[in-house]
Amino acid sequence: MAKAKAGKPVNNGVNVEALFGAQEALKKAPEAAKFKWRATVEWVKGTHSRTTVEKFYGLGAEQKHKEKFAFDADHPEIFAAEDNAATPVEIVLAGLASCLTAGVAAVAQARKIQLRSVSATLEAGMDVRGILGIDEDVRNGFDGIKVTYKIDADASPEDIRAVVAQSQKRSAVYDIIANPTNVTVEVA
Amino acid sequence: MRTTAVIIGAGQAGLAMSWWLAARSIDHVVLERGEVASTWRTERWPSLTLLTPNWQSRLPGFGYEGDDPDGFRTLPETVAFLERYARLVSPPLRTHCRVTAVRRAPDGYEVATEQGVWRCKAVVLATGGFNIAQLPKLSEAVPSGVAQLTPVQYRNPESLAPGAVMVVGAAATGAQLADEIQRSGRPVTLAVGEHVRASRTYRGKDLQWWMDATGLNDERYDEVENLARARSLPSFQLAGHPDRRDIDLNALTSLGVKLVGRLAAIRDGKAQFSGSLRNVCELADLKLNRLLNRIDEWAAENGVRDAVDPPHRPEPTRVEASPPLGLDFDRAGIRTIIWATGFRPDYSWLDVPVLDRKGNIRHDGGVVTEAPGLYLLGLTFLRRRKSSLIDGVGDDARDLSAHLAAHVRETRLGEAAGLA
Numbered sequence: 001m002a003k004a005k006a007g008k009p010v011n012n013g014v015n016v017e018a019l020f021g022a023q024e025a026l027k028k029a030p031e032a033a034k035f036k037w038r039a040t041v042e043w044v045k046g047t048h049s050r051t052t053v054e055k056f057y058g059l060g061a062e063q064k065h066k067e068k069f070a071f072d073a074d075h076p077e078i079f080a081a082e083d084n085a086a087t088p089v090e091i092v093l094a095g096l097a098s099c100l101t102a103g104v105a106a107v108a109q110a111r112k113i114q115l116r117s118v119s120a121t122l123e124a125g126m127d128v129r130g131i132l133g134i135d136e137d138v139r140n141g142f143d144g145i146k147v148t149y150k151i152d153a154d155a156s157p158e159d160i161r162a163v164v165a166q167s168q169k170r171s172a173v174y175d176i177i178a179n180p181t182n183v184t185v186e187v188a
Numbered sequence: 189m190r191t192t193a194v195i196i197g198a199g200q201a202g203l204a205m206s207w208w209l210a211a212r213s214i215d216h217v218v219l220e221r222g223e224v225a226s227t228w229r230t231e232r233w234p235s236l237t238l239l240t241p242n243w244q245s246r247l248p249g250f251g252y253e254g255d256d257p258d259g260f261r262t263l264p265e266t267v268a269f270l271e272r273y274a275r276l277v278s279p280p281l282r283t284h285c286r287v288t289a290v291r292r293a294p295d296g297y298e299v300a301t302e303q304g305v306w307r308c309k310a311v312v313l314a315t316g317g318f319n320i321a322q323l324p325k326l327s328e329a330v331p332s333g334v335a336q337l338t339p340v341q342y343r344n345p346e347s348l349a350p351g352a353v354m355v356v357g358a359a360a361t362g363a364q365l366a367d368e369i370q371r372s373g374r375p376v377t378l379a380v381g382e383h384v385r386a387s388r389t390y391r392g393k394d395l396q397w398w399m400d401a402t403g404l405n406d407e408r409y410d411e412v413e414n415l416a417r418a419r420s421l422p423s424f425q426l427a428g429h430p431d432r433r434d435i436d437l438n439a440l441t442s443l444g445v446k447l448v449g450r451l452a453a454i455r456d457g458k459a460q461f462s463g464s465l466r467n468v469c470e471l472a473d474l475k476l477n478r479l480l481n482r483i484d485e486w487a488a489e490n491g492v493r494d495a496v497d498p499p500h501r502p503e504p505t506r507v508e509a510s511p512p513l514g515l516d517f518d519r520a521g522i523r524t525i526i527w528a529t530g531f532r533p534d535y536s537w538l539d540v541p542v543l544d545r546k547g548n549i550r551h552d553g554g555v556v557t558e559a560p561g562l563y564l565l566g567l568t569f570l571r572r573r574k575s576s577l578i579d580g581v582g583d584d585a586r587d588l589s590a591h592l593a594a595h596v597r598e599t600r601l602g603e604a605a606g607l608a
Contacts, residue, residue, distance in 0.1 A: 030545075143510070144510055158474060158477065158478075161470070161474060162471075162474045162478075165467055165470045165471045165474060166471070168464070168467045169382075169467065169471060174464070174467075175464075177463065178449075178462050178463035178464045179450075179452045179453075179462045179463070179464070180452050180453045180455075180460045
């Protein structure tokens with residue numbers, strides 16, 4: 001177990017030894033590093049849909065979550081919907097928040113920083129004239145995302161900022177949002 | 189032709205190795221595709237100056253003797269400096285002798301050149317790590333009306349088409365070119381990915397003075413925490429101007445250079461930039477501050493605190509609230525793109541299977557263990573942080589020449605035993 005400077009073992013609940021082991025193993029077997037993430041969506045009613053995830057591919061084989069997870073999505077009543085669940089764009093924020101926070105825990109563990117509490121609030125601006133087709137010059141998506149972390153940890157403010165910066169550098173969802181991705185949608 | 193060792197390349201690395209092999213009485217030849225200091229002569233833009241001060245060019249048996257130790261050499265001065273070193277070393281040199289192939293031979297290696305074939309027990313690749321300017325794949329999508337240049341082709345701002353310029357990459361090369369081109373009156377957009385911020389001077393001393401004094405430049409490859417990362421880090425954002433000015437992103441912004449995120453894609457004549465500009469700047473600011481913290485700690489521990497100016501921290505990199513995420517080349521009037529996206533070594537003539545999947549040679553501090561008798565010199569963090577500096581290649585050449593001498597001795601003993 002990693003030891004903090006004070007001598008107490010650092011435990012953020014992240015098995016970095018296993019992660020470093022995977023890093024070494026995948027250096028030698030780059031094919032096994034190729035993953036495929038999958039989701040399946042069913043329309044429920046109106047703007048309400050349910051997406052489930054269960055299987056994915058990685059380490060050269062089909063893999064499975066311990067159970068099937070479901071994510072409902074809908075729109076609020078002010079969009080003339082029933083508000084059965086979060087909006088898809090909020091789920092995107094949840095994805096970013098979870099990804100960055102997992103990264104904070106892992107990077108802190110690797111740097112032997114004991115975390116006591118981590119929370120963040122996310123806010124994303126959007127001009128809905130885009131999705132409503134009112135103005136073609138307005139983009140559909142966010143015009144920016146602001147993430148504000150509050151972290152209580154055994155580390156200097158600079159070291160905490162470095163953990164958060166490194167977590168962004170290594171985050172999949174941050175990359176997906178900050179950089180263009182080709183999207184192909186087909187009808188089977 | 190037979191010799192014990194062949195050194196390929198007569199830049200600072202090849203000359204330093206020749207000095208050490210001569211000191212160890214090892215028979216060798218230095219093969220050079222052009223003249224001494226060929227890359228410095230032909231493959232860099234004329235205004236380039238060394239990024240290390242004059243004093244910091246200590247080579248085996250040689251060093252700076254002028255009266256401007258803190259100045260920075262121009263390109264012609266650098267060539268002249270290495271020519272003087274070549275005269276001192278007076279290596280067994282073959283110029284205009286391009287190597288066409290290096291392959292294994294029963295008793296060592298065979299080096300084929302334009303002037304014949306050498307057989308030898310050891311080969312030192314002193315051809316450097318900065319031979320070919322790397323182009324990212326997305327350069328293929330650049331609209332045809334936009335000229336594309338690498339730093340090897342670039343000469344000066346005046347030779348560019350009139351109009352705006354996009355410089356891709358913000359290591360030393362990209363930052364220097366952005367500075368020079370913006371000053372010429374051509375507006376520059378600089379695409380910034382991960383970079384290493386630096387300031388030319390700190391507490392009244394050159395940054396390289398600190399790197400040298402603190403021992404950071406001597407940090408060994410087998411001591412550093414993440415060697416792969418240390419070897420792939422972009423270069424310091426430094427220039428060697430007489431006014432010792434900084435060329436970090438704040439300095440470039442003050443000149444009027446427009447900062448955008450990493451160039452992520454080009455689609456339909458439009459560039460798309462990553463939304464990560466703020467974070468790469470934060471990473472670089474934090475990294476520079478960690479370096480300055482180490483310098484301050486060293487200064488405090490070693491009692492030089494009073495001999496230098498008090499500590500300070502540079503202003504954090506200024507990033508506008510919403511940096512642009514896209515740019516239409518045509519509408520922005522961009523006529524030229526300069527790819528300052530790094531260099532890679534050229535091993536097209538190397539017929540020994542020692543390359544990894546990225547085209548780099550697998551080695552342990554310059555010893556190519558899979559091919560006994562094959563050595564590398566002059567690459568980034570080969571054996572020390574200073575390995576790619578003129579000032580650093582001498583220590584590496586000393587270490588590797590000792591290894592090479594032992595290898596030659598062992599193979600000779602092996603051969604003698606085989607004969608007996």
